[in-house]
Amino acid sequence: MSWADFHARTDIVHTVLDRVARGKHPLNPADPTLFEGLPELERLFGGPAGLLLTLRHRWDNHFNVKLDHALAQGKSVQQVRAELAAEQPALRAILDAYDTDGLYFRRPHARALAS
Numbered sequence: 001m002s003w004a005d006f007h008a009r010t011d012i013v014h015t016v017l018d019r020v021a022r023g024k025h026p027l028n029p030a031d032p033t034l035f036e037g038l039p040e041l042e043r044l045f046g047g048p049a050g051l052l053l054t055l056r057h058r059w060d061n062h063f064n065v066k067l068d069h070a071l072a073q074g075k076s077v078q079q080v081r082a083e084l085a086a087e088q089p090a091l092r093a094i095l096d097a098y099d100t101d102g103l104y105f106r107r108p109h110a111r112a113l114a115s
Contacts, residue, residue, distance in 0.1 A: 009044050013054060021090035034094075056100040059084075059091055 001009075019034060035041060035048040045051040063084055070080045085092040 005044060008040055012038050012041060012044065012051065016051065017090045020093055052098050052100050055091060055094055059095055
């Protein structure tokens with residue numbers, strides 16, 4: 001992936017999050033038009049499902065980093081999830097509106113492919 005593609009992917013992620021946070025889709029992240037008008041969506045993500053997986057990966061990364069620090073402070077997993085959801089409400093709203101677990105577990109994983 002080139003730097004241009006990396007930045008284009010980042011722009012798409014930010015556009016979708018912004019649409020839900022304060023733009024076109026503040027109350028309904030499940031609206032299918034959420035993914036309309038995104039240049040290069042198909043090429044860079046393979047479509048909305050690939051973008052949803054990227055958003056899920058973003059949540060998982062932020063959650064795991066926050067969890068590592070929070071457990072050392074005696075916080076529960078539920079507290080960490082609630083804190084992160086409050087910090088990133090647009091991301092959480094999108095993930096709650098779509099079945100990202102289903103997408104994630106249907107997709108082949110590198111480890112499974114290597115064996």
